[in-house]
Amino acid sequence: HPNWCVLCVYYLVAFLHTKHRTTFRACALILICLAFLLSSIAGNLVGDVKMPRTLTTIWSKLGIKDEFAVHPVCSGCHRIFSPDTGPKSFCPNCEEEVFGPPIEMTDLVDLLLEENVEKPPPKPQPNLVAPIQLLSEGLRGFFKRPGMVSAVNAWKDTKDDPNGDFRRIQDGEAWKTIKGPDGTSFFSGPGSEKEIRLGVSFGFDWYV
Structure with a gap:
């Protein structure tokens, strides 16, 4: 500017x-x-x-x-819909309306933002939304950063603790024994020297 x-x-x-x-x-x-x-x-x-x-x-x-897409979510069963879902959509699972009425101006900030010009009416907004980024998109952005390839391979140059202490995830049994497509160690097998191999963990936060 x-x-x-x-x-x-x-x-x-x-x-x-x-x-x-x-x-x-x-x-x-x-x-x-x-x-x-x-x-x-x-x-x-x-x-x-x-x-x-x-x-x-x-x-x-x-x-x-944003590095993510905002998806409408059913407020009843939490089914996730495509970002381009229409404002008159109903959830096929529980028949809940996905979108609610347009948000009306109710506070000081809205009044201050209002200008004396003709504006289109506000659009209906989803009752619930979720920001989602595909793993493939996240990895693409991750490896665009300088030095990331060297960083994810740096563990290969570090030896195990001589006392057998667990100091990093690579010291665990699962890391050493999980098999790749060729039947050898996924992370340390022969093919691992020619390509980047990543372990992805998923966490779930359940609630009732």
């Missing part, structure tokens, strides 16, 4: 959200207040530049994109 003052605001709000979990509405309130203050003080630091008013705009201006 050509205006250094506005750019500082971009980074400040992005940092507060990612580091300290500042909510979207709190970020919007910060942006509105800073825009008012910066335009009111002597010299009008922002000039004629229109300050962003939402965190979504900040992401767009900084070129930051």
Whole structure:
């Protein structure tokens, strides 16, 4: 951004959200207040530049994109639907509506964000959503980072503890004995020197 003052605001709000979990509405309130203050003080630091008013705009201006897709979820049986599911959809399992009524403006931030321009009516929102990233997509992004290939193979250059102590996951019995397609050790077999072999663990948080 050509205006250094506005750019500082971009980074400040992005940092507060990612580091300290500042909510979207709190970020919007910060942006509105800073825009008012910066335009009111002597010299009008922002000039004629229109300050962003939402965190979504900040992401767009900084070129930051989510690494996951937001999927509608049935609030009754928790069935997951495709992100492009229509707003009039019903769950085939329990016949619950997937989307609820449009969110109406109810608080101060909404009123401050409202401008005297004609806007399209708000869209129906899912009653429940889940951010999901496919494992294949996560691994693709992981290995795009410099040094990751060397990092995941670094354990091969570390010897087992001479006293037999378990100091890392590679010291466990499962890591050493799990078989690959050729019947040899998946992680240490002959084919492991020619390719990256990863172990993926899944955790489940059950509730009633």
